[in-house]
Ligand SMILES: *[C@@H]1O[C@H](CO)[C@@H](O)[C@H](O)[C@H]1NC(C)=O
Ligand SMILES: *[C@@H]1O[C@H](CO)[C@@H](O)[C@H](O)[C@H]1NC(C)=O
Ligand SMILES: *[C@@H]1O[C@H](CO)[C@@H](O)[C@H](O)[C@H]1NC(C)=O
Ligand SMILES: *[C@@H]1O[C@H](CO)[C@@H](O)[C@H](O)[C@H]1NC(C)=O
């Protein structure tokens with residue numbers, strides 16, 4: 507009996523470990539606490555035996571399998587619930603209106619160290635909400651999941667009125683066919699600014715040049731999640747300002763909005779530290795768009811259709827290091843909304859447009 511236990515325990519631990527490790531970040535979110543909570547990287551090899559994911563995939567597919575049709579009543583109900591709790595239209599971004607001079611910005615991940623809004627900070631806040639009065643007819647929210655590779659969804663994504671992307675993803679001609687090239691809003695997490703651009707402490711021109719593909723989109727910076735996110739986000743802002751005119755418009759994500767959004771999803775059973783960037787922008791889209799399409803959201807390493815292995819991102823197979831989000835649980839919630847006709851998740855190949 508004892509020896510049996512000795513064998514069973516490591517197997518059990520291995521299985522729990524890999525289901526945790528498989529929680530891939532679709533919209534690779536690293537607006538995180540300092541990297542203390544290291545979680546080992548995913549290893550698809552060791553996960554072959556973990557059937558929990560397979561069950562989950564099967565369940566998710568079941569919800570996905572029937573033809574999607576928008577349910578106007580469900581959509582309206584969900585949207586008004588969401589807007590009554592989160593108010594994205596007036597709160598998603600920090601503005602001079604919702605954050606007066608002299609007030610305190612309370613970090614959503616570090617409540618005890620508020621930041622006072624000085625004149626200098628106030629001056630660079632957006633004058634008004636970028637989502638002002640608009641309701642877009644159709645929005646494409648593009649996650650970075652490997653499921654997008656070879657999807658041929660580029661044209662369909664481009665045809666949306668408002669296209670949201672996550673964490674400065676590559677859009678060059680290697681990927682254009684699958685992910686499109688139109689962008690109206692793109693997020694940039696502080697971690698990518700550190701990893702790819704030396705935290706903007708060295709040459710800044712490469713940063714500015716790499717942003718060209720996004721045209722004049724809004725650049726959404728989660729500057730106020732943790733204290734250490736602020737300086738690098740401000741450097742991104744100043745860099746764009748200093749290098750001049752026709753580039754991205756940087757705006758700061760409002761920690762108050764994030765707090766209410768976390769609460770909204772927590773009350774629906776999501777107990778991660780905070781929603782991932784993907785869930786944040788999908789929620790935002792649900793408030794500002796009449797038709798919300800999700801692409802590149804699929805937190806598993808196997809393709810739903812034929813179980814072929816898929817990479818972590820459409821552009822690489824880097825695993826995420828941290829584990830503050832529970833992607834499969836988030837996906838389950840989105841999947842429920844898909845089933846209810848509220849949000850349209852695209853997993854398969856897109857139809858080539860009729861010409
Ligand atoms: C499928 O939908 C049901 C209800 O519509 C939901 O409870 C369940 O969590 C969903 N499953 C997955 C894996 O998304
Ligand atoms: C929204 O509408 C108000 C009044 O109609 C107007 O003053 C404001 O400029 C508009 N904002 C945007 C972002 O369009
Ligand atoms: C995409 O298609 C190309 C060419 O058919 C193939 O080499 C590549 O492995 C595919 N990538 C994925 C992720 O399926
Ligand atoms: C997207 O690509 C098309 C053709 O490849 C090009 O004409 C268009 O200007 C590009 N759009 C953006 C926003 O880069």
Ligand SMILES: *[C@@H]1O[C@H](CO)[C@@H](O)[C@H](O)[C@H]1NC(C)=O
Pocket residue numbers: 811812853854855
């Ligand atoms: C799944 O694969 C089959 C056969 O390759 C294809 O006909 C079908 O369109 C695919 N479905 C999706 C959702 O990609």
